[in-house]
């Protein structure tokens with residue numbers, strides 16, 4: 538099954554004890570992984586994990602937006618030039634929790650990193666929580682200069698999913714779409730055309746239903762893939778082909794060996 542995990546944090550300290558083993562079984566089960574940074578340190582560690590079938594994204598999450606000064610931007614830009622860095626992310630807005638970083642500071646860091654992505658011609662991985670209107674407005678301004686926009690771990694309404702599709706974005710679903718109470722997320726997936734859907738684990742967070750509450754790892758993506766395949770009315774194999782080719786095209790990653 539040619540599945541890829543387009544968003545995981547395998548550099549997270551929760552994998553310190555068994556990272557090599559997790560990586561090995563992930564790559565046995567999946568075509569490739571994208572390890573995503575959320576601050577300078579995790580971005581650096583994501584880049585250090587790059588190897589065959591392992592790619593990285595670098596960026597400052599809105600929680601860390603306050604740290605985006607000129608030198609941080611220069612460091613990110615240097616990291617982004619590494620072979621195997623395929624996106625800028627995760628970046629965006631999170632108005633759910635902004636004790637440390639005000640919305641204004643978040644917007645400034647978001648826009649600066651979109652500018653970096655545009656300059657480097659890299660797609661962007663967007664974290665958006667409780668900030669639909671501002672996220673859409675900022676991205677609508679920047680989208681013509683970006684090779685791709687991915688709404689990661691989509692958590693908004695079906696109406697907002699439709700708006701993202703209209704703006705030309707890809708929408709990525711994580712394990713929380715499998716939760717019993719996640720009907721609104723399943724409704725959102727229903728309005729996204731299959732050629733715009735990505736799936737991800739966001740490991741170590743959001744383990745899907747059968748393993749919910751445990752540390753998530755990339756091979757749990759099969760549960761999420763099965764759930765979204767059912768919603769789209771296609772077989773798991775068909776869905777895997779779709780979502781993998783969507784991701785391969787977007788991140789300019791060679792499709793896996795099983796893919797024809």
Ligand SMILES: [Zn+2]
Pocket residue numbers: 627664665689690
């Ligand atoms: Zn996120």
Ligand SMILES: [Zn+2]
Pocket residue numbers: 544546573627739
């Ligand atoms: Zn994440």
